[in-house]
Amino acid sequence: xxxxxxxxxxxxxxxxxxxxxxxxxxxxxxxxxxxxxxxxxxxxxxxxxxxxxxxxxxxxxxxxxxxxxxxxxxxxxxxxxxxxxxxxxxxxxxxxxxxxxxxxxxxxxxxxxxxxxxxxxxxxxxxxxxxxxxxxxxxxxxxxxxxx
Numbered sequence: 001x002x003x004x005x006x007x008x009x010x011x012x013x014x015x016x017x018x019x020x021x022x023x024x025x026x027x028x029x030x031x032x033x034x035x036x037x038x039x040x041x042x043x044x045x046x047x048x049x050x051x052x053x054x055x056x057x058x059x060x061x062x063x064x065x066x067x068x069x070x071x072x073x074x075x076x077x078x079x080x081x082x083x084x085x086x087x088x089x090x091x092x093x094x095x096x097x098x099x100x101x102x103x104x105x106x107x108x109x110x111x112x113x114x115x116x117x118x119x120x121x122x123x124x125x126x127x128x129x130x131x132x133x134x135x136x137x138x139x140x141x142x143x144x145x146x147x148x
Contacts, residue, residue, distance in 0.1 A: 007058065007065035008093050012133050013078070015055045015070035021132050022066060025110040026095065028059035038073060049074055064095070081134025092128060092136035100125045100141040112137070 012018040022028045035055040036043060044052050053073035059066045085091045097103045100118045104127060108114065114129040123143030128136050 007067045008090070009067040009069060010093075010133075010135055011069045011071060011076060012135075013070065013076070014133075015057065015068060017132055018068045018070075019057055019059075022059050022068065025107065025112065026061065026137075028061045028066060031058040031060050031065070033057045061095070066093070079134055081130070083134065083136075085128065085136055092138050094126075094138035094140045097139050097141050100127070100139055103139055104129075107139075 010018075019030070023030060033055070034057075037053045038051040040052065043054075044050050051073055052071065055070045057068050059068065104114065104118055107129065112129045112131065114127055116127065118125045118127040118139065118141070125141040126138060128138050131137055
């Protein structure tokens with residue numbers, strides 16, 4: 001029985017820079033930080049890759065968890081930092097916000113990029129932006145009818 005979504009994992013090229021962005025800019029708090037260098041067979045079995053070498057951090061904001069990974073082995077392939085949200089795979093993560101216009105301005109000042117200001121969408125407000133690595137992060141302020 002599935003009872004909910006626990007976390008979303010994002011592979012990044014620079015874990016320290018990612019932690020700074022997700023903690024300092026987006027306000028997530030660190031739950032744990034871990035690393036290994038080819039000596040974690042249990043992790044290899046879960047991941048399905050041998051001799052992994054990685055650093056990982058779990059972050060939380062409210063009931064949302066994000067897991068950030070920096071792999072050293074296997075050697076990661078770079079993501080096109082302008083990939084389309086229509087590409088197959090994870091299209092984006094959405095962060096529920098209040099005061100979306102203020103949050104949009106704050107995040108622009110912090111260096112996050114957006115293609116335009118928030119848009120009204122069926123009573124809700126939303127806009128896609130990108131983290132420092134090009135991953136799409138949606139800001140979403142739901143209408144009262146859609147609020148959870």
